[in-house]
Amino acid sequence: MPEAKEVFAEIENRIKSHPEKSAGLNATYQFDLSGESWTLKIANGAPELIQGPAQSPNTTLIATTDDWMNIATGKLNPVTAFMQQKLKVKGDMGLAMKLQGLLQ
Amino acid sequence: MTDVSVSSRTTSESPLTERQWVRRGELLEAARRVFERDGYHGTTVSAVVQAAGLSQGAFYLYFADKKAVFAALQEETATLLRRRIYWGTRDEADARRRLEAGLKTYFEFYEEYAGLIRRLTIEGLGIDESFEARQTELHQTLATAFEPTLRELGVRATAVAAFALLGLAAQVAYWQHFQRKDEPSMSAAALARACASLFLEGAASIPTPLPQEGGTHA
Numbered sequence: 001m002p003e004a005k006e007v008f009a010e011i012e013n014r015i016k017s018h019p020e021k022s023a024g025l026n027a028t029y030q031f032d033l034s035g036e037s038w039t040l041k042i043a044n045g046a047p048e049l050i051q052g053p054a055q056s057p058n059t060t061l062i063a064t065t066d067d068w069m070n071i072a073t074g075k076l077n078p079v080t081a082f083m084q085q086k087l088k089v090k091g092d093m094g095l096a097m098k099l100q101g102l103l104q
Numbered sequence: 105m106t107d108v109s110v111s112s113r114t115t116s117e118s119p120l121t122e123r124q125w126v127r128r129g130e131l132l133e134a135a136r137r138v139f140e141r142d143g144y145h146g147t148t149v150s151a152v153v154q155a156a157g158l159s160q161g162a163f164y165l166y167f168a169d170k171k172a173v174f175a176a177l178q179e180e181t182a183t184l185l186r187r188r189i190y191w192g193t194r195d196e197a198d199a200r201r202r203l204e205a206g207l208k209t210y211f212e213f214y215e216e217y218a219g220l221i222r223r224l225t226i227e228g229l230g231i232d233e234s235f236e237a238r239q240t241e242l243h244q245t246l247a248t249a250f251e252p253t254l255r256e257l258g259v260r261a262t263a264v265a266a267f268a269l270l271g272l273a274a275q276v277a278y279w280q281h282f283q284r285k286d287e288p289s290m291s292a293a294a295l296a297r298a299c300a301s302l303f304l305e306g307a308a309s310i311p312t313p314l315p316q317e318g319g320t321h322a
Binding site for chain 1: 128130184189
């Protein structure tokens with residue numbers, strides 16, 4: 001199982017390698033995992049990964065580290081995780097779905 | 105290619121609320137069950153909303169039609185498979201073991217989503233060009249992911265080999281799950297080793313008998 005840091009770095013790389021998908025997007029995502037927070041800030045399509053919470057996130061995704069890692073590595077379907085309340089989303093749900101699109 | 109993975113709603117509409125997200129998820133899960141049971145052509149929007157316990161009107165808030173929800177499931181499945189193979193092979197330094205890890209991940213994924221993959225691969229290709237394009241895109245992505253490993257293993261025509269490998273894996277997975285379903289199933293690891301062996305050294309190299317798990321398919 002990779003570490004959370006590797007998974008978030010891969011998310012950042014994926015967004016960078018497909019700039020057409022995030023073009024014009026401005027959003028701050030906060031990920032609250034078990035005892036750690038990560039922030040993915042996308043400014044005009046450009047991603048920046050920060051370890052720690054955001055000042056004013058648009059969308060906060062909350063999950064245990066294990067569940068988040070399973071979602072990120074394809075072992076857990078995010079829709080199923082959301083239905084089973086393994087993944088909770090606060091704030092702008094539209095941006096949460098946009099993130100799902102960015103990571104495809 | 106039109107992105108139907110998020111929903112059939114247009115971007116000008118207001119964002120989904122949490123309740124709407126749950127409903128969309130319920131519809132997707134219900135659609136998955138009905139498609140697996142009845143097939144694409146046998147599935148109706150009425151059957152999906154009935155399985156979800158929602159109204160027909162609720163369905164059309166999230167999806168334009170049956171095709172749109174099938175497309176969303178196709179996209180979702182492809183994303184999960186791509187992610188799983190990427191992370192399942194990423195840290196394996198040895199090329200042979202990386203090839204086996206990729207195949208094992210594929211067989212495990214197939215076992216988990218066999219009912220839906222069967223519908224997507226058999227019926228999905230006949231629906232229209234957009235389904236075929238998404239399936240082709242998935243195959244291309246997977247083939248591209250396997251190519252460096254094959255090159256490292258001394259395979260020269262890597263593009264041809266990668267697509268042949270995918271075809272081999274798909275057929276073996278189908279055979280294992282659907283054609284020999286009353287027999288003890290073979291482990292994903294054993295199938296992966298057999299396929300890698302067949303692919304790299306020829307059919308005579310496959311060890312027999314292959315290890316079995318002892319159970320049959322659910």
